[in-house]
Amino acid sequence: MQLNSKIPSGPISEKWSKHKFDLKLVNPANKRKYSVIVVGTGLAGASAAASLSELGYQVKAFCFQDSPRRAHSIAAQGGINAAKNYKNDGDSVYRLFYDTVKGGDFRAREANVHRLAEVSVNIIDQCVAQGVPFAREYGGLLDNRSFGGAQVSRTFYARGQTGQQLLLGAYQALSKQIAAGEVKMFPRTEMLDLVVIDGRARGIVVRNLITGKIETHVADAVVLATGGYGNVFYLSTNAKGCNVTATFRAYKRGAGFGNPCYTQIHPTCIPVSGDYQSKLTLMSESLRNDGRIWVPKTPGDNRPASAIPEDERDYYLERKYPSFGNLVPRDVASRAAKERSDAGFGVGPGGLGVYLDFAASIKRLGRDVIAARYGNLFEMYERIAGENPYETPMRIYPAVHYTMGGLWVDYDLQSSIPGLFVIGEANFSDHGANRLGASALMQGLADGYFILPYTIGDYLARHSAGGVSPEHPACKAVEGEVRARLDKYLGIKGKRSAGSFHRELGKIMWDKCGMSRDRKGLEWALKRIPELREEFYSNLLVTGTGEELNQNLERAGRVADFLEFGELMCRDALVREESCGGHFREEYQTLEGEAQRDDENFCHTSVWEYKGENQAPALHKEPLEFEYVHLTQRSYK
Amino acid sequence: MKITLRVWRQKNANADGKLVEYVRHDVSEHMSFLEMLDVLNEELLAKGEEPVAFDHDCREGICGSCSMMINGRAHGPRDMTTACQLHMREFADGAVVTVEPWRAKAFPPVKDLVVDRSAFDRIIQAGGFVSVNTGSAPDANLTLIAKDKADTAFDSAACIGCGACVAACPNASAMLFTSAKITHLSLLPQGQPERLSRVKKMVEQMDKEGFGACTNHGECQDACPKGISLQSIARMNRDYMSSLVNGEVNGEKLDTQ
Numbered sequence: 001m002q003l004n005s006k007i008p009s010g011p012i013s014e015k016w017s018k019h020k021f022d023l024k025l026v027n028p029a030n031k032r033k034y035s036v037i038v039v040g041t042g043l044a045g046a047s048a049a050a051s052l053s054e055l056g057y058q059v060k061a062f063c064f065q066d067s068p069r070r071a072h073s074i075a076a077q078g079g080i081n082a083a084k085n086y087k088n089d090g091d092s093v094y095r096l097f098y099d100t101v102k103g104g105d106f107r108a109r110e111a112n113v114h115r116l117a118e119v120s121v122n123i124i125d126q127c128v129a130q131g132v133p134f135a136r137e138y139g140g141l142l143d144n145r146s147f148g149g150a151q152v153s154r155t156f157y158a159r160g161q162t163g164q165q166l167l168l169g170a171y172q173a174l175s176k177q178i179a180a181g182e183v184k185m186f187p188r189t190e191m192l193d194l195v196v197i198d199g200r201a202r203g204i205v206v207r208n209l210i211t212g213k214i215e216t217h218v219a220d221a222v223v224l225a226t227g228g229y230g231n232v233f234y235l236s237t238n239a240k241g242c243n244v245t246a247t248f249r250a251y252k253r254g255a256g257f258g259n260p261c262y263t264q265i266h267p268t269c270i271p272v273s274g275d276y277q278s279k280l281t282l283m284s285e286s287l288r289n290d291g292r293i294w295v296p297k298t299p300g301d302n303r304p305a306s307a308i309p310e311d312e313r314d315y316y317l318e319r320k321y322p323s324f325g326n327l328v329p330r331d332v333a334s335r336a337a338k339e340r341s342d343a344g345f346g347v348g349p350g351g352l353g354v355y356l357d358f359a360a361s362i363k364r365l366g367r368d369v370i371a372a373r374y375g376n377l378f379e380m381y382e383r384i385a386g387e388n389p390y391e392t393p394m395r396i397y398p399a400v401h402y403t404m405g406g407l408w409v410d411y412d413l414q415s416s417i418p419g420l421f422v423i424g425e426a427n428f429s430d431h432g433a434n435r436l437g438a439s440a441l442m443q444g445l446a447d448g449y450f451i452l453p454y455t456i457g458d459y460l461a462r463h464s465a466g467g468v469s470p471e472h473p474a475c476k477a478v479e480g481e482v483r484a485r486l487d488k489y490l491g492i493k494g495k496r497s498a499g500s501f502h503r504e505l506g507k508i509m510w511d512k513c514g515m516s517r518d519r520k521g522l523e524w525a526l527k528r529i530p531e532l533r534e535e536f537y538s539n540l541l542v543t544g545t546g547e548e549l550n551q552n553l554e555r556a557g558r559v560a561d562f563l564e565f566g567e568l569m570c571r572d573a574l575v576r577e578e579s580c581g582g583h584f585r586e587e588y589q590t591l592e593g594e595a596q597r598d599d600e601n602f603c604h605t606s607v608w609e610y611k612g613e614n615q616a617p618a619l620h621k622e623p624l625e626f627e628y629v630h631l632t633q634r635s636y637k
Numbered sequence: 638m639k640i641t642l643r644v645w646r647q648k649n650a651n652a653d654g655k656l657v658e659y660v661r662h663d664v665s666e667h668m669s670f671l672e673m674l675d676v677l678n679e680e681l682l683a684k685g686e687e688p689v690a691f692d693h694d695c696r697e698g699i700c701g702s703c704s705m706m707i708n709g710r711a712h713g714p715r716d717m718t719t720a721c722q723l724h725m726r727e728f729a730d731g732a733v734v735t736v737e738p739w740r741a742k743a744f745p746p747v748k749d750l751v752v753d754r755s756a757f758d759r760i761i762q763a764g765g766f767v768s769v770n771t772g773s774a775p776d777a778n779l780t781l782i783a784k785d786k787a788d789t790a791f792d793s794a795a796c797i798g799c800g801a802c803v804a805a806c807p808n809a810s811a812m813l814f815t816s817a818k819i820t821h822l823s824l825l826p827q828g829q830p831e832r833l834s835r836v837k838k839m840v841e842q843m844d845k846e847g848f849g850a851c852t853n854h855g856e857c858q859d860a861c862p863k864g865i866s867l868q869s870i871a872r873m874n875r876d877y878m879s880s881l882v883n884g885e886v887n888g889e890k891l892d893t894q
Contacts, residue, residue, distance in 0.1 A: 074695065131767045131827045133794050273667040277672065282697075386724065
């Protein structure tokens with residue numbers, strides 16, 4: 001596998017402009033001869049499908065949900081960063097670039113991040129023109145707020161529903177193109193494999209989730225915008241349908257997978273309440289501005305919070321990090337909560353939780369002020385946990401939230417398979433080993449609206465349009481493999497549901513490859529996962545047939561891929577013998593227990609190449625060079 | 638807790654459906670309604686029976702996938718709450734709970750509790766957007782929008798497209814859904830150029846899909862998990878009348894009010 005990042009030469013602030021000029025163009029009259037497949041309709045996919053079709057390409061868009069409006073981008077709460085400097089507080093493209101590289105713990109590509117910061121300003125313009133109702137000030141101008149990892153206010157927001165409003169903007173742009181006949185939309189259609197012909201991505205094999213029909217769609221290029229793989233942990237803040245299948249199938253067809261071990265754990269989620277738990281709900285990190293985090297000083301103290309006197313409480317973040325206190329970054333806050341809980345100080349059922357207490361703020365500011373700031377979050381908490389946070393402290397615990405790893409792409413967002421482009425959370429992209437808050441929405445829309453539409457043209461201009469039909473033997477062969485896999489799941493007729501395997505895998509991943517990892521645990525997981533996979537293929541039970549809506553069959557396929565992918569993650573986590581961002585290896589920490597990077601040996605992106613059934617994948621390395629942002633150790637003491 | 642479920646089972650769009658009873662013991666009050674169905678499905682599967690099909694995804698009340706009538710109420714007994722956010726503590730021990738799909742001519746059945754809501758997508762495609770292509774937008778702060786207008790537009794834009802309004806309406810009308818998008822865009826300056834053509838096209842599409850008319854029952858507003866108000870329907874009707882009176886159908890004539 002050749003990894004050529006294709007980073008343009010020249011000063012960082014001129015690379016993208018220069019590159020845009022160097023990219024080949026497709027003549028407007030010729031654009032309609034080219035077809036592009038876009039899989040996924042979240043922020044990245046919907047914005048890409050709309051923008052590509054506006055340029056004149058024939059676009060086919062696919063999503064497994066019943067409507068493109070339901071992709072999980074819809075659930076993002078906080079906001080979207082942009083270097084507008086509307087607050088006159090010293091923000092700039094360079095500062096956003098700098099904060100993002102540093103926040104990612106120096107494991108992202110400088111050139112990509114700078115481009116992201118450059119186009120961030122265009123995103124806000126585009127979204128406002130579409131009618132996205134961002135929060136405004138009384139003078140009618142856009143409002144901003146501050147977010148973690150930055151000292152300026154650059155976050156645009158729409159109450160606590162920024163993701164929803166941005167996605168509906170992109171969905172409406174997509175709807176406009178569907179109505180114009182420029183995009184053909186395939187909802188309730190799941191991509192199950194990629195077709196590669198003569199070394200180029202030429203199509204996808206999909207299953208119609210209502211009729212079960214398997215068919216191939218061909219095109220001149222394929223774009224994957226299929227999101228992250230957080231559901232490998234079973235419990236995460238992802239939607240139930242989120243899965244790794246599209247990217248993992250592409251990996252098995254030759255696309256390199258970058259940094260699979262980089263996952264983000266969000267510190268403030270509502271804890272698990274029982275074995276039946278199906279997902280975890282995030283409570284915005286803004287709560288840490290006014291909430292104090294504590295556990296009892298005595299392990300196993302199960303008195304109600306109100307019965308524990310002040311001097312028997314341990315405000316451990318304030319104790320350990322006096323200068324940042326409750327506002328340390330996500331990775332640090334998460335690890336500290338786990339450490340206290342593991343040591344027996346946790347609260348709530350199972351001892352997996354810590355208190356987030358607003359009593360002091362309510363006393364200081366009054367209930368009304370707190371209600372105005374967080375009322376909707378308190379209500380959501382009450383709905384789920386059944387307790388009133390105005391009176392009882394919230395119980396919170398970290399949960400898997402986002403995955404920084406993904407398919408490796410070059411500067412053009414093209415994977416190691418020519419013609420296969422990967423955008424949004426699905427690529428390994430711009431966040432390094434840790435993503436800053438309000439940067440996911442920015443990256444999804446940057447890729448879809450402003451980067452891919454340029455770079456894909458260069459690829460298309462170098463190839464003639466068409467030339468492959470769904471009847472091509474390669475398409476038929478992949479269709480056959482897809483059918484055989486589905487028949488296999490249906491034919492095992494064992495005793496366990498796909499869901500039960502998923503739950504068991506999730507527990508292994510969370511325990512051994514979650515918030516902190518060590519060699520022993522990872523080696524154990526690497527032994528245990530193949531055993532679980534073996535049981536899956538001998539004891540799985542899927543009822544019904546493949547020729548109808550069969551939600552358990554869908555699930556079985558996704559779990560099958562997670563069972564292989566989990567192993568790849570553990571492998572990646574094992575060989576990265578350092579701690580960085582969301583990847584914390586117990587063996588590599590400073591004396592104070594903080595993450596210790598090893599820039600000497602690990603200042604690279606790990607890219608995995610699939611080598612075949614039962615073969616170890618090959619590791620390739622793309623070195624990372626830092627010309628502008630100097631490598632430093634983060635400290636929050 | 639003990640819960641007796643009566644769940645609508647229907648093999649596919651063409652098959653007859655019926656309510657099937659499942660008695661659940663050991664239901665935890667901390668479970669969400671969908672988690673309670675998950676556990677039921679695991680047990681059905683273990684017995685080799687077909688699990689109950691239902692749409693769901695984010696399970697945090699924002700994607701709009703979940704869609705079920707619970708004891709005759711869209712999304713169940715708790716106001717401003719989708720079925721995925723409803724918890725079993727809302728029910729009494731020993732309760733009998735009937736679970737049915739959305740029922741409307743324009744939402745044809747698919748299987749069990751799953752229906753086809755693509756009519757909503759087609760209503761948006763008819764005009765629920767601002768015609769602005771990528772790349773041609775002016776600086777965001779060139780357009781001033783008064784805070785109260787932006788906030789009111791947001792209230793309508795919060796629609797999650799779940800279809801509860803249709804399911805709750807005795808006429809299976811989609812007026813609340815359609816008017817929410819129309820209100821969102823017609824309150825903002827960006828939505829003005831296409832304001833009258835938009836309302837006309839979207840209302841026509843709504844009728845074409847087979848949704849009923851509004852007779853002011855207000856059930857939609859009560860059922861809406863996002864609290865979208867009947868006022869949006871009044872706004873839509875006003876704009877629709879304007880579009881007829883002005884006689885312009887292609888959006889040529891601008892409404893500048």
